[in-house]
Amino acid sequence: MRLRVRTLAGMLVTLLLLGWFGYKELPSFLYHQGYYQALLQWFPNDNYARPAINRLAMDIANQTGRGESDYIFVKSSGGASSSGTGNTKLDLQERADVIDKLEKLLAQYGHTEQMTNVSYNLALMHFWMGNWDRAESLLHEMDRMGGAEWISREEQKAYLAILESRHAQEGKASLEGVVRIGDEPVPNAFVMLQRTDDSTYYSPPLTHYPATMTDENGRYRFYGIDSGEYDVAVGVRTEQISGYYMTESESKSVVIDGMATAGHDVLFVPQVIAVSPGRKELIQGDELRLRWKPYEGAVYYKLNISYLYRDRNGKYTGAATTALSDQKYTGQEATFSISERNRNYNMYGKSYGQDGEVTLNTAGLLGMLYPGGEFAWSVDAYDEHDRKLSSSAGYFLHEDAITPIFRVEDNGLSEGDRLVIAARYEEAIAAYTLEGNNDHALRVLARLADQGIGKEDGNPAEALAYMERIQEPGESDKEFINLLRERIEKKRV
Structure with missing residues (x-):
């Protein structure tokens, strides 16, 4: 009888211990299985409570972005950047x-x-949605909440400073101006300042530089800015400037002297209209004819070509732009020989993927308008003072852009060319080598050697050896040979 009681007692203790251990491990089980609501309801003070709240918030927030990618920041000195690469349609x-x-x-x-991290993400979503008052109140409330280690306090202060700039401030402004799109002032636009000698650039940029917001009349003001020369950047929603371009001011930068209030207005004007070739047009033959509509006030035009970067899966990742010609055109049409343009190899570029793979600018290897390539073109309009009035380029070169993107037929591509387009450079080198003393093959081999097909630097001596075998060198070949010789001589010194 005693043995049975002891056995039952032992079993009961074992069950209690198992139950206790099970209870202690239950929060971990609930967290790792994704039962965040149950965990928070039954174990609100457990160590897993905070990460459960944050994971629950992340699962909710990940249904859509905060909205940074819906903004584009355009600099007065030229250039633009967005805060993300997602779909820009809200x-x-x-x-x-x-x-x-x-x-x-x-x-x-x-x-x-x-709840600090939840509140912060919620505040930023309100911020990018334009719910300024709610965003500001949440950011202020976080100072009382604590939890500083879970967020960037510097970033929080930067967002607060931007929101507080909407309220009236005392004292003399360091800089002021108006932002307009067409004839309309732009309320609630972001305006940033970056020193002209600052070569760094953050993306997204908004919280890394002095920033303010325009009022209902499109006017902005900065206070307490250190003396110096600054570029001005304006952040607006992408759909606001679709079809518009920031016209060039008399001065691309602004000087703040700490005494008088400097002024700088920003104006977005209608883009120049590019007529042909149109979007997705296939160029056949050797002639590329560009046409555009006249722009009011323009005395002459300049033309540019953009090579579109795609990763190895065909996804658009960016573009490189260069002048198609140095000529100033007074009419609305220009004609080029594709074969002659393909003697131009000035679009160098080397990028590295997340897995370490190297991608070279194909136009820098095969020529400016190489067969089988995908390109965008644009026209810039200038006045009699050489001021750029507008451009057809706009700020978007992705799949949904209105920019005219055309293709050149792929007739005449060699096996080596096709391998270069596919970024299979080692195989391309082997294919070109089999062609012997083909001038085109030698040019590409030289540029592959000069740039290097891996992370390491290229070999200018090897590149020169290929170039010196070219039987009929053109002017660009001679320039490249001289450049290689200069670089080799500098290495010797």
């Missing part, structure tokens, strides 16, 4: 639904230290 209802879910999560668990 799905306002989807984002509103996500914000509503995060607001309910915050209301359910309160403004506590554990």
Whole structure:
């Protein structure tokens, strides 16, 4: 009888211990299985509570981006950058639904230290959606909540400074101006300042530089800016400037002297209209004819060509632009020989993928308008003072852009050329080598050797050896040979 009681007691203790261990491990199980709501309901003070709240918020927020990618930042000195690469078309209802879910999560668990990261992500979603007051109140509330280690306090302060710039400030402004698109002032646009001698650039850029917002009349003001020379950048929604271009001001930069208020207005004007070749047009034969509409106030035009970068899966990743010609055109049409343009190899470029793979600029290897290539073209309009009035380029070269993107038929491509286009450089070198003293093959081999097909630098001596075998060198060949010789001589010194 005693043995049976002891056995039962032992079993009971074992069950209790198993139950206790099971209870202690239950939060871990719930967290790793994704049962965040149950974990927060039953174990609100467990160590897994905070990561569970954050994971729950991330699962909600990941349904859509915050909205940074819907903005583009255009600099007065030229150039533009976006804060993301996603679809730039806003799905306002989807984002509103996500914000509503995060607001309910915050209301359910309160403004506590554990909710710091949730509150911060919610504030930024409100910020990029244009809900300025709510974003500002959340960022202020976070100072009371604590949890500083879970967010960037510098970034929080930067966002707060931008939001607080909407309110009236005392004192004399360091810089002021108006932002307009066409004839209309632009309210709630971001305006940033970057020193002209600052070669670094952050993306997204907004919180890394002094920034403010325009009022309902499109006017902006900066206060307390250190003396110096600055570039001005304007951040607006992408759809706001679709079809517009930032016209060149008398001065591309602004000088702040700490005494008088400097002024700098920003104006986006209608783009120049490119007529042909149109989007997705296939160019056959050796002639490329470009046509565009006249632009009011323009005295002459200049033409550019952009080579589109795609990764090895065919996804668009960027573009490199260069002048198609140095000539100034006074009419609205220009004609080029594709074969002559392909003697130009000035579009060098080397990029590295996440897995370390190397991709070279194909136009820098096969020629400016190489067969089988995909290109965009643009025309810039200038006045009698050589000021750029506008351009057909705009700021978008992705799949949904209105920029005219054309293709050149792939007739005449060698096996080596096709391998270069496919970024299979080792195989391309072997194929070109089999061609012997073919001038085109030697040119490509020289440029592959000069740039290097891996992470290491190229070999100018090897490149020169290929170039010196060319039987009928042109002017660009001679220039490249001289450049290689100069580089080899500098290495010797």
